Amino acid sequence: MKMNEKFLSIPPYITTAWTNVQSLYVQKEQDTTSFLVIELKNGTTAIRIPDLSQATIDQAFHYHTKFLEQEESPILTSSQGPLFKLGSIGLGSLDQLGSAMQHNPEQMHAPDLPQEFLKKVGDIAKALGMEKPDQLPKPEPHCNCPYCQVANALQKPGAFEEEELVSDEELRFRVWDVEQTSDQLYVVTNPLDKMEKYNVFLGNPIGCTCGQKNCEHIKTVLNS
Secondary structure, eight states, X not given: OEEOSSEEEETTTEEEEGGGXXXXXXXXXXXXXXXXXXXXXXXXXXXXXXXXXXXXXXXXXXXXXXXXXXXXXXXXXXXXXXXXXXXTOOOOSHHHHHHHSOOOGGGXXXXXXXXXXXXXXXXXXXXXXXXXXGGSOOOOTXXXXXXXHHHHHXXXXXXXXXXXXXXXXXXXXXXXXXXXXXXXXXXXXXXXEEEEXXXXXXXXXXXXXXXXXXXXXXXXXXXX
């Protein structure tokens, strides 16, 4: 029996890479026998393995979880292997970024990287204080390898601009529009039906043309 972050092997039941595993769970029979159930992605009937120790079951769940965590991080690959991994990146300088990703002319026609990935790289560069053009990697002309795509994205004007914040007032759904027409007199209008409007007076006594006391139109004017 052997398992790690890449595969599990429990002879004579199964030997496979975690990439083939859909899920794990424990199933108990009425006689209290416990089975580790391994569901595969190819639709094969789930494999039930009995009589495993709790330590072995915990180890299987641990390694499957580690594998899933690694899968969440997009990886750029080349013929030499992985180049760049967002989930575990720990860059402290431009030199480290350059060592993690290098221009590769063999991949000059590589497909475009996801915009989400490029944005995350930009966020990392900004967190490292790499916002000046002379601090950023330089792309090679007419090359679309992963390195040059990232470099082009970082060199674009506005790559580090903050997203425009929307005020709470703009986000608030307006039930009524309020307009002051004279001293202590307001017109309250339904923004979805301009024909529905009410006059609210805040003098003495306070009142509204809807005829109700403490109505929502008066409350809207007082809160405006």
